[in-house]
Amino acid sequence: MAHIAYREALGQAMSEEMRRDEKVFLMGEEVGFYQGAFKVSRGMLEEFGPMRVIDTPITEAGFTGVGIGAAMVGLRPIIEMMTFNFSILAMDQIINNAAKIRSMSGGQFTVPMVVRGPGGSAARLAAQHSQSLESLYCHIAGLKVIAPSVPKDAKGLLKSAIRDNNPVICFEAQALYGTMGEVPEGDYTIPIGVADVKREGKDVTLIAWSKMLLLCLRTAEELAKQGIDAEVVDPRTLRPLDLETILHSVRKTNRVVIVEEAWPYAGVSAEIADRISHEALDVLDAPVERVTGEDVPIPYAKNLEQAALPSSEKIIHAVKKVMYLE
Numbered sequence: 001m002a003h004i005a006y007r008e009a010l011g012q013a014m015s016e017e018m019r020r021d022e023k024v025f026l027m028g029e030e031v032g033f034y035q036g037a038f039k040v041s042r043g044m045l046e047e048f049g050p051m052r053v054i055d056t057p058i059t060e061a062g063f064t065g066v067g068i069g070a071a072m073v074g075l076r077p078i079i080e081m082m083t084f085n086f087s088i089l090a091m092d093q094i095i096n097n098a099a100k101i102r103s104m105s106g107g108q109f110t111v112p113m114v115v116r117g118p119g120g121s122a123a124r125l126a127a128q129h130s131q132s133l134e135s136l137y138c139h140i141a142g143l144k145v146i147a148p149s150v151p152k153d154a155k156g157l158l159k160s161a162i163r164d165n166n167p168v169i170c171f172e173a174q175a176l177y178g179t180m181g182e183v184p185e186g187d188y189t190i191p192i193g194v195a196d197v198k199r200e201g202k203d204v205t206l207i208a209w210s211k212m213l214l215l216c217l218r219t220a221e222e223l224a225k226q227g228i229d230a231e232v233v234d235p236r237t238l239r240p241l242d243l244e245t246i247l248h249s250v251r252k253t254n255r256v257v258i259v260e261e262a263w264p265y266a267g268v269s270a271e272i273a274d275r276i277s278h279e280a281l282d283v284l285d286a287p288v289e290r291v292t293g294e295d296v297p298i299p300y301a302k303n304l305e306q307a308a309l310p311s312s313e314k315i316i317h318a319v320k321k322v323m324y325l326e
Helices: 006-020 044-048 060-072 084-098 134-138 151-163 211-225 243-253 268-283 302-308 312-322
Strands: 002-005 024-028 053-055 076-080 114-119 144-146 168-173 180-183 196-199 204-207 230-234 237-239 256-259 289-291
Touching: 002 006, 006 024, 006 044, 006 151, 006 180, 024 044, 024 060, 044 053, 060 076, 060 084, 084 114, 114 151, 134 144, 134 237, 134 268, 144 151, 151 168, 151 180, 196 211, 196 243, 204 211, 204 243, 204 312, 211 230, 211 256, 211 312, 230 243, 243 268, 256 268, 256 312, 268 289, 289 312
Parallel strands: 024 053, 024 076, 076 114, 114 168, 144 168, 204 230, 204 256, 256 289
Antiparallel strands: 002 180, 144 237, 196 230
């Protein structure tokens, strides 16, 4: 298998789908001549031309609406947000049109569209450019939400999203673009709605996605040095959620810690904790613990930014709490 970067895996997914299906096209700010703010669309303008790799003005609501209209008449647009923080400007189009048109038209129209781009914190991007907005989109009926954590999943899930006949939101943590991993050769897809156990263990289940998944894998190695064998589950898809894979792990370890970069109030981890509590309360040896970002706008200062985000220390503390070691 090839060893490539997360950004390259995403670019391969889009290019392969555009070669496979002439109805697929990419649109967004600086996706063409600049090749994407994070170079995800490198080489695509040269291969596919300006009719299929379209640079837009700084008008998120406008080009998202154009994408919805294109999808309604049979095309399959990929809309790139320079950062998901800017998608807030297009939420009326995404929530009131993309998510609802299929049901409001009685199935006469579908919106096979992907909205993708970077989100979350990186390195001192400050409050307006560091937000993890997954829970906002997971709340909306009619949308699917994916959040791949490794290059293999990024490529396979994005290809599935492009082929899906529903609007799919694809969160790509901006801190992941340079991370490397093995990616299978040739055409392959990963089904939307199927979780993955990234590390087998028997003492406690850690549930995390996107950048937090890598943090949990590193923390699991630290826990192993202390004699605690953690299983790490990556939902990969936040809506729909593969609850069965999560419950299978919970029934094995009897203890759960969910790690989420976003704010704690009404977060995705709260939804997962609620589902576990209702479906597997009888096997839990301790209440489900959540490790989230602090309930503040992300600070600019490096020390304050780090203090506001989940860390290995916070995860280890939560694990020892569910194991009654602290």
